[in-house]
Amino acid sequence: MSTPAIQIDDLTKVYKVGETEVHALRGVTYQVEAGEFLAIMGPSGSGKSTLMNIVGCLDKPTSGQYLLEGEEVSTFDRDKLARIRNQKIGFVFQTFNLLPRTSALENAELPLLYSSHINSKQRTELALKALESVGLKDRAHHKTNQLSGGEQQRIAIARALLNSPSLILADEPTGNLDTKTSAEIMQIFTRLNEDKKITLVMVTHEPDIACYAKKRIYMRDGKIIREEKGREGCEDRAR
Amino acid sequence: MNILRTSRVALRALGRNKMRSFLTALGIIIGVGAVISMVSIGEGARRGVEDRFASMGTNLLFVSPGSRSRGGVHSGSGGWNTLKPEDAAAIEQQCDAVKYTSPSASTRAQVVYGNKNWNTSIQGTGAMYPEVRNWELADGTYFDESQVRVAAKVCVLGSEVKKSLFEDEDAVGKIIRVKAIPFRVIGVFKSKGESGGWFNRDDMMTVPYTTVMKRLTGQEYISSIDISAVSAARTKETQTQIEELMRIRHKIAPGAEDDFQVRNMSEIAEGAAQATQIMTILLGSIASISLLVGGIGIMNIMLVSVTERIREIGIRMAVGARQKDILLQFLTEAIVLSVLGGLIGVFFGIGLSKILHYVKIFSEFKTTVSPSSIIMAFGFSASVGIFFGFYPARKASRLDPIEALRYE
Ligand SMILES: Nc1ncnc2c1ncn2[C@@H]1O[C@H](COP(=O)(O)OP(=O)(O)O)[C@@H](O)[C@H]1O
Ligand SMILES: [Mg+2]
Numbered sequence: 001m002s003t004p005a006i007q008i009d010d011l012t013k014v015y016k017v018g019e020t021e022v023h024a025l026r027g028v029t030y031q032v033e034a035g036e037f038l039a040i041m042g043p044s045g046s047g048k049s050t051l052m053n054i055v056g057c058l059d060k061p062t063s064g065q066y067l068l069e070g071e072e073v074s075t076f077d078r079d080k081l082a083r084i085r086n087q088k089i090g091f092v093f094q095t096f097n098l099l100p101r102t103s104a105l106e107n108a109e110l111p112l113l114y115s116s117h118i119n120s121k122q123r124t125e126l127a128l129k130a131l132e133s134v135g136l137k138d139r140a141h142h143k144t145n146q147l148s149g150g151e152q153q154r155i156a157i158a159r160a161l162l163n164s165p166s167l168i169l170a171d172e173p174t175g176n177l178d179t180k181t182s183a184e185i186m187q188i189f190t191r192l193n194e195d196k197k198i199t200l201v202m203v204t205h206e207p208d209i210a211c212y213a214k215k216r217i218y219m220r221d222g223k224i225i226r227e228e229k230g231r232e233g234c235e236d237r238a239r
Numbered sequence: 240m241n242i243l244r245t246s247r248v249a250l251r252a253l254g255r256n257k258m259r260s261f262l263t264a265l266g267i268i269i270g271v272g273a274v275i276s277m278v279s280i281g282e283g284a285r286r287g288v289e290d291r292f293a294s295m296g297t298n299l300l301f302v303s304p305g306s307r308s309r310g311g312v313h314s315g316s317g318g319w320n321t322l323k324p325e326d327a328a329a330i331e332q333q334c335d336a337v338k339y340t341s342p343s344a345s346t347r348a349q350v351v352y353g354n355k356n357w358n359t360s361i362q363g364t365g366a367m368y369p370e371v372r373n374w375e376l377a378d379g380t381y382f383d384e385s386q387v388r389v390a391a392k393v394c395v396l397g398s399e400v401k402k403s404l405f406e407d408e409d410a411v412g413k414i415i416r417v418k419a420i421p422f423r424v425i426g427v428f429k430s431k432g433e434s435g436g437w438f439n440r441d442d443m444m445t446v447p448y449t450t451v452m453k454r455l456t457g458q459e460y461i462s463s464i465d466i467s468a469v470s471a472a473r474t475k476e477t478q479t480q481i482e483e484l485m486r487i488r489h490k491i492a493p494g495a496e497d498d499f500q501v502r503n504m505s506e507i508a509e510g511a512a513q514a515t516q517i518m519t520i521l522l523g524s525i526a527s528i529s530l531l532v533g534g535i536g537i538m539n540i541m542l543v544s545v546t547e548r549i550r551e552i553g554i555r556m557a558v559g560a561r562q563k564d565i566l567l568q569f570l571t572e573a574i575v576l577s578v579l580g581g582l583i584g585v586f587f588g589i590g591l592s593k594i595l596h597y598v599k600i601f602s603e604f605k606t607t608v609s610p611s612s613i614i615m616a617f618g619f620s621a622s623v624g625i626f627f628g629f630y631p632a633r634k635a636s637r638l639d640p641i642e643a644l645r646y647e
Contacts, residue, residue, distance in 0.1 A: 083561070
């Protein structure tokens, strides 16, 4: 069997706020195979974002082990983690997190600014291709604040795709979008997962959205409490 | 990220806030401009002084009353009134390294010709003055020994006095009045090409020193003696000879203080150059303060900019920017601001020194913009950018990616 994309073992995360300690993760063990599409669900404050940040190499666990494609990254320093984020991981956020007053193209090519060996011509080419794949080629020179929420999220997806990552992490990607736009975004995700075999992990509140994924896990109080596979629990939902 | 790419990102970021970027750079523009123009004035003054002394001749010496050690303060025996015309005569006869001497006694007075008036300096000199001072006449002749002996009422005009009183008319042979005494003009000096109010050697006239003493001021002593050595190489020897002779003539006991001092031209030139050097340093340092203030302005704006762009920093970190990349980006913004400011400041400074040249009180110095002052100001402004940009840049690079992303 091939190396799992994500392998986490007894992860904990403790935040210190003044005197008190907040246990955001209380021992999470899980494994995501390459090419999977996983949704993480659970009430607010259950530790979903904390888990995503650690998996996304933006944060480090307090204890436990994390192997990303077989590589022990929980011991990496800041610069090594930045490299990993740049080369292997694409992020999509609820609030889009695009640079304001900047064109779609410039936003999309951002990850390539931090990877060497690519000149500006190639960069523009790759960014245009990524924008095309999310259906935004004709908006390349629009500033982000002139675009709709759905369009902004698609720029964010294009940006996430730019370094051809093996893993895309999306933290409530449809949280700020209407139902129709959400469906469009989910179709893009499904296509990326099925056609490009990109591993996808997505946090969401909405059962409808979660059902686009092939697997769902439920969190509560910093722990995984349940796992569903395939169409389990989604029988009555349209796709 | 390479330098080119970083600079482009920095330029783009600065371009998003053009007005603010310009105002920030303005501090550096003014600072660099001030340094360059101030130093150019100082340099101009130094060169002006050097040229002036060089044109007087390097074999020139002066004997003046008063002791060297007590500087400008003179009290008790001696004081200012110790030099007599006989001292000059004795020096010329007895010191073999001396070529000519010219006693000097001076005053200021109103000079009148027809309905024209001119207030000028009246220098009493010996007959050898043009030789001693290495100064030729444009017209007429200088007075001779016999005219000095009889305190003749003759005069030689500086070119500016001539112009003021006679304009294009011939001056030689005309009669002018000084303190109601008629003087015959017998010569006109060549112009030294100086203008303005300070040390203008064209704005003066000479008469025999005896005439100043007997007819104009009534003083019995001369104020100094101009001396030319036979050669520039022998000025040191000349100085010693004069000192020995004067100590005997003035009956100064061994070990006692002299009541006169002998200085040579290079000594005086050195002193003057030193004074202008100090002026240059002073002007330069005052101007540097404005450069420093400009640097603090950059730091201030960069700190504001880092706070405003915390989210941007978070986004960049999320897509793979390392600490080094963020540090470099903000540092480059600061450097681009200060270097662009410095560049504009260089042109501003050059322009300013050109304009200052036309301002009356600076007009007699040729303001010279030296390459070294440009390099210095430019290098200084770049280092100001690095120095004051570093702290905000480091602050930006040390942000936690998650906190930065979450920042509202
Ligand atoms: N930076 C932080 N400092 C302190 N507490 C935090 C921090 N981030 C998250 N938490 C706490 O950790 C818990 C889990 O948060 P989070 O992972 O954001 O939950 P979710 O995304 O599931 O809503 C919450 O109780 C939250 O208050
Ligand atoms: Mg969350």
